[in-house]
Amino acid sequence: MQTRVCRLYGQNDLRIETETVAAPAKDEVLVRVGAGGVCGSDMHYYFDGGIGLIRVREPIILGHEASGTIVETGSNVSGLSAGQKIAINPSQPCGTCKYCAEELYQHCLNMRFFGSAMPMPHMQGLFRDLINVPASQCVPINDDVALNDAACAEPLAVCLHAASHAGDLRGKKVLVTGAGPIGSLCVAAAKRGGASEIVVTDLKDFALDIARQMGASKTINVAQNGEMLKQYEADKGYFDVCFECSAAPAALGSAISTLRPQGILVQVGVAGELPVSFNALVAKEITLTGSFRFHHEFAEAVDLINSGAINVKPIITETFDVADAQKAIETACNRDKSVKVQLSFAS
DSSP states (O other), X not given: OEEEEEEEXXXXXXXXXXXXXXXXXXXXXXXXXXXXXXXXXXXXXXHHSXXXXXXXXXXXXXXXXXXXXXXXXXXXXOSOOTTOEEEEOOEEOOSOSHHHHTXXXXXXXXXXXXXXXXSSSOBOOSOBSEEEEEGGGEEEOOTTSOHHHHTTHHHHHHHHHHHHHHOOOTTOEEEEEOOSHHHHHHHHHHHHTTOSEEEEEESOHHHHHHHHHTTOSEEEEHHHHGGGGGGGGXXXXXXXXXXEOSOOHHHHHHHHHHEEEEEEEEEOSOXXXXXXXXXXXXXXXXXXXXXXXXXXXXXXXXXXXXXTSSOOGGXXXXXXXXXXXXXXXXXHXXXXXXXXXXXEOOO
């Protein structure tokens, strides 16, 4: 069988090519991909040739957010069958390194993560019509769940993992800085966790409108009304928790200024270097913690989408055929009209 693949050769050099797909190995399933989400890492690979020190050093098939339908199963596969809809967990820890032994699977020393340029050779990604996937990385989705929704399981899992660092959110006042896909899904995670108030900041009204649809109590366009944040600085701060999803220095500063003493700052957004106001951080005894990927949260994300407990539809703002992958990535960078852009592999 033949499949189209979305392969990046280097900065601004994205090609749609065709290659042959083998039959699935005994522990694999052959999946016809239905939907794939364009992530920030895909954009960085395309526009910048890498993310920080991680560089694209050889041709790489992009994509790690995807769902599809099983076409064929390997001889040892049980519990999955042809015609079944699944979400693909892009994370495959080795299970044997010292971090896996400590159940810190997201820090696996031998991690295989679809569409990642971190290892060499690169781990090829999911933006293709057909792919063989280990059965262990396939999580069933309900027949009535759209493949577009299921492809949001991976970013939702990222946000559920971030929420786990914040502790019990019931009755808490939460700030989310950055209303991109991760910020908006952090809103959904915080709302499901029982937060009493969720304030979201961003530079774009389009993104803030999506955040409101995902459950934000209030939104602030800091490009136009940044002074509105000042009210939350009174009496040493207002918010119990902040999910910093923008990786912008100004957002990190406002997070520290508006968190109350002993508040929790979860850094979700990724950047090279960010300045930190350690005087305020120390004086207010703020806990600053990073959040990286996920593990068991992927299955949890699928369950929440399956049950309808979290509706991811509002973040999906546009869908392109894989043949238009370059246009999709360019559109995804336009925050005036996009939050989560997806590829369709239906044709």
